[in-house]
Amino acid sequence: MTLANFVPQRPQLHMTPPMGWMNDPNGLVYFEGEYHLFYQYHPFDTVWGPMHWGHAVSKDLCRWQHLPIALAPDEQGACFSGSAVVDELDVTGLFGGKPGLLVFYTCHKVLSSDPEDYEQSQCVAYSCDRGRTWQRFAHNPILPPPGFKDFRDPKVLWHSATQRWVMALACGQEIHFYTSKNLLDWQFASAFGEGHGAHTQHPWECPDLFELPVEGARNGQVSSRWVLIVGIGATPDNAFGSFTQYFVGEFDGQCFINDHSPHDVMMMDEGRDFYAVQSWSNTPGRRLAVAWLNNWQYANHAPEAGWRGMMSLPRELTLRATSRGIQLCQRIASECHEALTAYPQTIVPQEWLGVGQHVLLASQQAIGRGVLTFTLMPGSRVALSLQQGDHQWLILEAGDEDVALRYTRQGVNGQAAFDNHFACDHAAGSIDGLTVTVEWWCDHGSLEILVNGDTQQRAITQVSFISQIKGSLDVKVLEGSARLLEGNVVSRKEAVAQEKNAVTSCTY
Template sequence: MSLVEFSPLRPALHFTPPMGWMNDPNGLVYFEGEYHLFYQYHPHDTVWGPMHWGHAVSTDLCRWEHLPIALAPDAQGACFSGSAIVDEHDVTGLFDGQPGLLAFYTCHRVLSDDPEDYEQSQCLAYSRDKGRTWQRYASNPVLPAPGFKDFRDPKVVWHAATQRWVMALACGQEIHFYTSENLLHWQFASAFGEGHGAHTQHPWECPDLFELPVEGAKNGQATSRWVLIVGIGATPDNAFGSFTHYFVGEFDGQRFTNDHSPDDVMMMDEGRDFYAVQSWSNTSGRRLAVAWLNNWQYANHTPEAGWRGMMSLPRELTLRATSSGIQLCQRIARECHEALTAVSQSIPPQAILGVGQYSVLTSLPLVSRGVLALTLTAGSRVALSLQQGDHQQLTLEAGEEDVALRYTRNGVNGQAAFDDHFTCDHAAGSVDSLTVTIEWWCDHGSLEILVNGATQQRAISQVSFTQAKGSVDVSVLEGSVSLLEGSVVSSKEAVAQEKVASSCTN
């Protein structure tokens, strides 16, 4: 698929910047009825540059109001990624006894003409007016540069058992933990990462840390565990590019202990475009998260239209006990379902499709959610095409008791960095049943897929560029498959827009 003159449409459901460049989500916090979304932002160009904190708020996670830039570079450096919390009891003394918002960010300071000659420190900003204006803390940095380069992306959380605040920091190939009682003075506690998970030439970054109950826990199993999320950037030794993996274990307020084998690499998403994951703080029992939908291998070279970059749909995270241990599972936030209703198409059951058979199940609006349940016989191989032709394809290969997944994507735009890496063909893990449910969300510029087995789940998120209405197609390459049920739901507004676009084209 040629994308040489492609001009992307703004997504209907996904967050995008008003103009310029956007990457990592930052400072996600819920406060007084509003979800705050900050993000790494370069307002003056559509490629990465001096980092600001862009800012938007929403009451429903779907409709966002853009606010003025919260933090901009100054003489001390650029404003890299971080997190935000509510100082509910004014332990900092910055809010005259009232609750207020705190933002922890990395100050990135280049020391010479060489952009790789830099130092990083952790700084604090605060807002007394629900995040509308921000002041830098007078005694910044709260954690000065430690003497090594990569020291960034502070994630601050409350640890109830020890009644202290914890900061998780990306430090080279490790996550370092610091603790504090007043959010202003921090002490080093421990490091985690050496010999665990994935390591490349790129340092670890964008940590997140939270505790969740375990669904399906049996007698003797833990009823809650801690999750540590870590991003891995794109480097020449990593053909996949940037990706997000996670650990499940115990955190005692000082140290994180991994429940799984140190060699296990548990991907949060098997797609190419799910990075810098962050979750909202202060959400009262729900763990909601969002990621940047892009890959550093080609992020600066994707099609743009005065803006570049989008966030994933908000996802609610849970932990589930499986035969392979406790694993992180995701579902698209219910608010997204509520925003996408009105026009529905049913996909009728089809008893059995055999080798060589092909079926167009339904048309597929450009902005829509679909669900398809199917059962494969052992040894079967089935290709599922979504959106336009072979632009994106998911292949399911059945073993005796499980189904292995593989996805492919095509597209070129004449720029080497994009053409060499955007087209892909990758394994995407497996799920533990021959009956699977596939849920997908299409929007302008993206395709997000959740595949569920009996207890296991795989997520596959991909940047996608197409302006032609597609269809859901199934091809049986080996064996046979039964289609149990399915549906596609889209909004009235999306259907109306597509009719207008179609009439203009014709």
């Protein structure tokens, strides 16, 4: 599939920048009826450059209003990734006794003509007007350069059991934890990471840390657990490119203890394009997260149209007890479902399909969501094309008691970095049982898939460049047999106004 002259269309369901380059989500926080989403931003080019903090707000996670840039590089350096919290009790003394917003970010300062000669420190900015304007803390940095290079991406959270704030920082190949009573003075607590999970030539980055109840826990089992999310960047020794791993364990406000084997690598998403995951703080009752929908191997070389980059759909995160231990599960936020109001279509159940048989469903529009449940006989192989064309397939391979997943993707555009890495054929883990439910979300530039078995789930998120999105669901039986049990498609009208990309009072 040739993409040399491909011009991407704006996604209908996903958040994109008004112009220029976007990567990591930053500073996700809910405050006074608004979801704030900051992001790594270069407004003056469509490739990565001096990092700003772009800023958008939404009341429903679907329609986004872009606000003026919150942070821009200054004499202290560029503004790398970080997080945001609500200072409800004004423990910082910055808000005159009222609640206010704080963002924590990494200041990245290059020290010479060599871009690899840099130092990093942690800084704070605050807003007294619901995030519309921002001031840097007068006594930045709150954590000065430590004497090693990679010291970044502060994730700050409240730890209720110890009644203090915690900061998780990516420090080389580890996550370091700091604690504070007032959000300004921080003390080192512990480190986690050596000998655990995946390590490459690239340092760990973009940590997140939160506690969740465990669904399906029985008597005698733990009722809640902590989740530590860590990003792994693209390096020559890592053919997959950038990806997101997670750990499940215990956190007492000082130390994180991994429940799983140190050698286990648990992928948050098995696709190539789900990175720098961050969750919203201050959202009582649920944990919502979003990721940058791209891969560092080819992100700077993908097709663009004056803007480049998008966020994944917001996902609600849960923990589930499975036969393989406690695992993280995801579902697309309910607000996204509510945005789909046009062209519902039911997929008619089918009897057993044999080799060479397939089901083809076409609808007027396929920007939206589909669900398909079917049973495979042991030894069967089934291929699903969930968007128009043959450039991307999900392959299900049934064993005796589980189903292994693979995905393939094609595409070249004449740029070596893109042509060498975008096309792929990768294993994507397995799920228990032989009855599977595949849920997919299509939009311009993306395909997000959730595959559920009896107790387990796999997520597969992919950049997907196609010239037109017209409804196409093709299920082919390659070996053995499969039975389609139920399914439906709910799509969104293409004519919906792009109000989520409206820009108000922006300065670039």
